[in-house]
Amino acid sequence: MIAFILRRLAQAVGVLLAVGFIAFSLFTYIGDPINAMVGQDTSMEDREELRRKLGLDDSPPLQFARFIGNAASGRFGLSYRTSDPVGRLILERLPATLELSLCAAIFAVGLGVPLGVYTGLYPRHWTSRALQAVSLIGISLPTFLIGIMLILFFAVILNVLPSFGRGDTVKFGWWTSGFFTWSGLKALILPSITLGLFQLTLIMRLVRSEMLEVMRTDYIKFARARGLSNRAINFGHALKNTLVPVITITGLQLGAIIAFAIVTETVFAWPGMGQLFVQSVQFGDIPVMAAYLLLVSFFFVVINMIVDLLYFVVDPRLRGMGAAAAGRH
Amino acid sequence: MAKISRWGLASAAAFALAGALAIAPVSQASAKTFKWANAGDVSSMDPYYRNETFLLAFLENIYEPLVRRDQKLGLEAALAVKWGQSSPTVWFFDLRQGVKFHDGTPFTADDVVFSLNRANSGGSNMKAYFASVKEIRKAGDFRVEVETKYPDPLLASKWAAILIMSKAWAEKNNAQVASDATKNEENFATRNAMGTGAFVLRERKAGEKTILVKNPNWWDKPTHNLTEVIFTPVANAATRVAALKAGDIDMMYEVPPQDTDNLKRDANINVIEGPETRVVYLGFDQERDELLESNIKGKNPFKDKRVREAFYRSIDVEAIKRTVMRGQSFPTALMVAPGINGYVKELDKRPTLLKPEEAKKLLADAGYPQGFEVGFDCPNDRYVNDEKICQAVVGMLARIGIKVNLLAQTRSKYFTKILRKSDFKPGETSFYMLGWSPAATYDVHNVFEALIQTPSAASKKGQFNVSGYSNKAVDELADKMEAETDVAKRNAMILEATKLYTQDYAYIPLHQQAVVWAARKNVSLHQPADNRFPLRFVTLK
Numbered sequence: 108m109i110a111f112i113l114r115r116l117a118q119a120v121g122v123l124l125a126v127g128f129i130a131f132s133l134f135t136y137i138g139d140p141i142n143a144m145v146g147q148d149t150s151m152e153d154r155e156e157l158r159r160k161l162g163l164d165d166s167p168p169l170q171f172a173r174f175i176g177n178a179a180s181g182r183f184g185l186s187y188r189t190s191d192p193v194g195r196l197i198l199e200r201l202p203a204t205l206e207l208s209l210c211a212a213i214f215a216v217g218l219g220v221p222l223g224v225y226t227g228l229y230p231r232h233w234t235s236r237a238l239q240a241v242s243l244i245g246i247s248l249p250t251f252l253i254g255i256m257l258i259l260f261f262a263v264i265l266n267v268l269p270s271f272g273r274g275d276t277v278k279f280g281w282w283t284s285g286f287f288t289w290s291g292l293k294a295l296i297l298p299s300i301t302l303g304l305f306q307l308t309l310i311m312r313l314v315r316s317e318m319l320e321v322m323r324t325d326y327i328k329f330a331r332a333r334g335l336s337n338r339a340i341n342f343g344h345a346l347k348n349t350l351v352p353v354i355t356i357t358g359l360q361l362g363a364i365i366a367f368a369i370v371t372e373t374v375f376a377w378p379g380m381g382q383l384f385v386q387s388v389q390f391g392d393i394p395v396m397a398a399y400l401l402l403v404s405f406f407f408v409v410i411n412m413i414v415d416l417l418y419f420v421v422d423p424r425l426r427g428m429g430a431a432a433a434g435r436h
Numbered sequence: 437m438a439k440i441s442r443w444g445l446a447s448a449a450a451f452a453l454a455g456a457l458a459i460a461p462v463s464q465a466s467a468k469t470f471k472w473a474n475a476g477d478v479s480s481m482d483p484y485y486r487n488e489t490f491l492l493a494f495l496e497n498i499y500e501p502l503v504r505r506d507q508k509l510g511l512e513a514a515l516a517v518k519w520g521q522s523s524p525t526v527w528f529f530d531l532r533q534g535v536k537f538h539d540g541t542p543f544t545a546d547d548v549v550f551s552l553n554r555a556n557s558g559g560s561n562m563k564a565y566f567a568s569v570k571e572i573r574k575a576g577d578f579r580v581e582v583e584t585k586y587p588d589p590l591l592a593s594k595w596a597a598i599l600i601m602s603k604a605w606a607e608k609n610n611a612q613v614a615s616d617a618t619k620n621e622e623n624f625a626t627r628n629a630m631g632t633g634a635f636v637l638r639e640r641k642a643g644e645k646t647i648l649v650k651n652p653n654w655w656d657k658p659t660h661n662l663t664e665v666i667f668t669p670v671a672n673a674a675t676r677v678a679a680l681k682a683g684d685i686d687m688m689y690e691v692p693p694q695d696t697d698n699l700k701r702d703a704n705i706n707v708i709e710g711p712e713t714r715v716v717y718l719g720f721d722q723e724r725d726e727l728l729e730s731n732i733k734g735k736n737p738f739k740d741k742r743v744r745e746a747f748y749r750s751i752d753v754e755a756i757k758r759t760v761m762r763g764q765s766f767p768t769a770l771m772v773a774p775g776i777n778g779y780v781k782e783l784d785k786r787p788t789l790l791k792p793e794e795a796k797k798l799l800a801d802a803g804y805p806q807g808f809e810v811g812f813d814c815p816n817d818r819y820v821n822d823e824k825i826c827q828a829v830v831g832m833l834a835r836i837g838i839k840v841n842l843l844a845q846t847r848s849k850y851f852t853k854i855l856r857k858s859d860f861k862p863g864e865t866s867f868y869m870l871g872w873s874p875a876a877t878y879d880v881h882n883v884f885e886a887l888i889q890t891p892s893a894a895s896k897k898g899q900f901n902v903s904g905y906s907n908k909a910v911d912e913l914a915d916k917m918e919a920e921t922d923v924a925k926r927n928a929m930i931l932e933a934t935k936l937y938t939q940d941y942a943y944i945p946l947h948q949q950a951v952v953w954a955a956r957k958n959v960s961l962h963q964p965a966d967n968r969f970p971l972r973f974v975t976l977k
Binding site: 137138139140142143144145149150151152153154155185188189190191192195196199200251254255258259262263266269270271272273373374375376378382383385386389390391 | 615621622626627852
């Protein structure tokens, strides 16, 4: 187990280096941040001087090497856009994104799994058919449209929820939380629904098809013959056996929720990392983009590792086998 | 059908959540809290961080200049009560007495000398405002003198953009030097502020919100009635509009053109619009002997005035105003806007449009009976509807046999392509769009110096004259008006130089885009043409 985790961490370093290198090769194509950094009257010499001092005229591999060198000693530099230290900018934005992602994930899993079980158990019932039809739209409507519609309905027409922002937050050290104020909780509702809706439909459909599969198997029939209660059969035996693919997908989707909160954060002016990233791309703010991309790829690696470890918990067959075998999927 | 049930589900779920929370007491905001939003955040609290309208306009509420602009962009006394030139190369500023910074320390000449020097050193972006300055010196506790290298009649006007900060505060917090992007260290002034202005910085959360409160000890009589101001950046235009309609904000600064009509129909909202001082224009490469992006080889068609005239008089700015800009533009024939010193009203008349066959005849006379092909560079996120305007121009020129190949791209890539290089070598464009406002001086000389004078690495003039337009007579007039202190003589020079460049069809000025703001009905405010938003003119009912 320890060896497995260590091997995964070593792989993580490789992934981060690769992501960083690709990112830096692409940065040369986003344009020159210098013109955005200086006023229109700034002289050519001053522009060149600034470019030279920032090392922007160096080759991408050299810029990358310098970035990695500084990052290894914990220095991510200053944002070109705001002159704030990059590490602090991201740390300030991290709680907002993580809290939003957590709520969206709870919304998606908490509703997706029961709805999936229900539609799997009663596939022909009209409510199941209706849920199926509705979920198709959940998958096909773009996030920003869902967000704007929700704002229009709940903020503009009904005026019960805020149209943007995070509400009031409470500070715990460097962490800011919206979970402890009413305005903070109210502000979480619409963005969480917007962000989690796609995952909700995905999980619901996945659980449903897995349930349909499992309910046809012999051991379910035997379980019925043994006279077990419906509850024990449906949740103790059937659902548990559907969970391996569900955990895989949910894990990967959690990474996606964090990484792709970008759209939702932009729509709701949510002060998270995604919004920071969008602003940075528009400006050509290389230090922030690089740090953000590394952080997100790090999240993906960690989530994948947790997913692999969870297999051991839900699938007793794997516990007997070698950890390395379980790592492959 | 499916759609309806889907909404049913989503709203039912949200209702359940909302219902649980609705029991919470709604905290009543204090009566005079003003909430406003803009697409982007103020990039810093340091007044010398960027020479950028939004940053300076925002910080003007916290910091103040020596001489400030009134509602009509004229100059009025702020931290200086009297100013002028005691000799052609010496400016004096007599300072206001009894003014206090927000922390209670008194304002003196030391703060002014310190601030001016800080704005002209380190990572400051305001150094261009000090090109003429030789020495800044304290001449008493409440008098500052500035010696210039040559007579600079515009110094006081330029320095309306230089905001004065507390010397003691900056020294205490190790922020004596303006923050420098190339240094790997944080600057205290990036997130904190200490000025003398009408508002005090209470809280700064970069990218999230910035809260100001009223300065109770302000030296001036407040014309506003606000006690608290909350500014939030809301990047998404549709969200900003929704927030205004829902009453979550009282005012939005940048209104997307497509939403203006919608907002005008809302009984609770006022839309405020007026011309901006920036002129959006088109330019042609008149410098190279062969265009970079054209099928004409061996010569440059834009060197021929008839070709430029055919282009100019085939572009229907009124049609652009009607269709692309939805009425929100102010067509112009000049490179400067009303409100800028040196705007010549009687010359602001565009020549009549040509019929396609007349324009084709001009082109044929110039030697291009079949028309020609040319590349066209445009930004797509810099000016209001920039890419759409360019597309309209492509269509208009197609009618006279010019095939225009449009390349519209994001501003950072766009400017890198078209702007002059550091050695003043021309940028890589044949035909392009730009916008310019003489934001530093509010005077036409800035436009001549930057856009119209012959580009030269030696004289540093014409840095943004991307086209390479060159007319010796204009150059001479522009140099003379720089140092001329006699207003009547100077105006005659401006008139003459303006005539010359318009007759040459040096550029195709298109329009001033409209500054469009929207506010709820209970807000009254003032909108200056330079797109600044002074909170000191805001009252809430």
